[in-house]
Amino acid sequence: MxxxxxxxxxxxxxxxxxxxxxxxxxxxxxxxxxxxxxxxxxxxxxxxxxxLGWKVGRDPGRYKGRRLKYTDAEIAWLRDNSTMEINAWCAAFREAFGHEDATPAKLHSLRKREGWKTGRTGQFDKGAVPWSKGKKLPSSPNSAATQFKKGQLPQNYRGPGHESIDDDGYVWIVTDQPNPWTGASTWRVHKHRWLWEQANGPVPEGMVLKCLGDKANTDPSNWEPVPIGLLPRLNGKSNRGYDRAPAELKPTIMAVAKLEHAVAARRKSKSERTPT
Missing domain, CATH: 1.10.10 (Arc Repressor Mutant, subunit A)
Incomplete structure (x- = not known):
């Protein structure tokens, strides 16, 4: 209504x-x-x-929103001293005019509205001396109490021997070997591959290690090197579901997949040798 x-x-x-x-x-x-x-x-x-269409008639360039009321003398003083550091500027203004309502934030807003430039860029000039030069940090006991001490390790540090399990169920281990990609002093690798290579040497090129049982079992006997092309026949479009199959069916599924892969490889090799 x-x-x-x-x-x-x-x-x-x-x-x-x-x-x-x-x-x-x-x-x-x-x-x-x-x-x-x-x-x-x-x-x-x-x-x-x-x-009623009554216009207020204020100059939008001078009054951008509500602000503190200043006299002409105060505005003139603020404009003439606008290049001062903000806190010193505010303190000097309050001392000169007794304007207790003035704060650094309000004067900063006024300076921005009026477009008064301070002449400062916010950058270090060439040859400028930093305030901390020659000072030994930390400069206060409070900051020193929260800093790392020599030899101290962060709480999330994981050294050689630390193990973890990812979302796919594979076990990872941190080894004391240097990381060949980053140069770090430790290298996080799949534990099953690490143990298998310790026992059998590097995994042959074009081969991957396939789990024969439980992924959490990292013993080398639980992992077999198979051609990369065999993986789709185990868990790809054929959807045999090797990983989900009962333990007693896995040897049969693996044998059939290997036979099909060998037949396909033979056919491909034969077709490549046959002239067109």
């Missing part, structure tokens, strides 16, 4: 029109002091001013 509009007397309307250029909060406060209308809120006066 649409609410009824607030009624104003002729004297109130005249006052409202005369003072329409005031900031809305001051406009409402002054109206209440003049006429004592507790039923009139800021939103009512704002709506009235919009309906």
């Amino acid at each position: 649409r609410r009824s509009r607030i009624a104003y007397s002729a004297a109130e309307m005249k006052w409202l029109e005369t003072n329409r250029m005031m900031v809305i909060s001051d406009y409402h406060r002054a109206f209440q002091a003049e006429f004592g209308r507790p039923d009139v809120l800021q939103v009512h006066l704002h709506g009235l001013r919009k309906r």
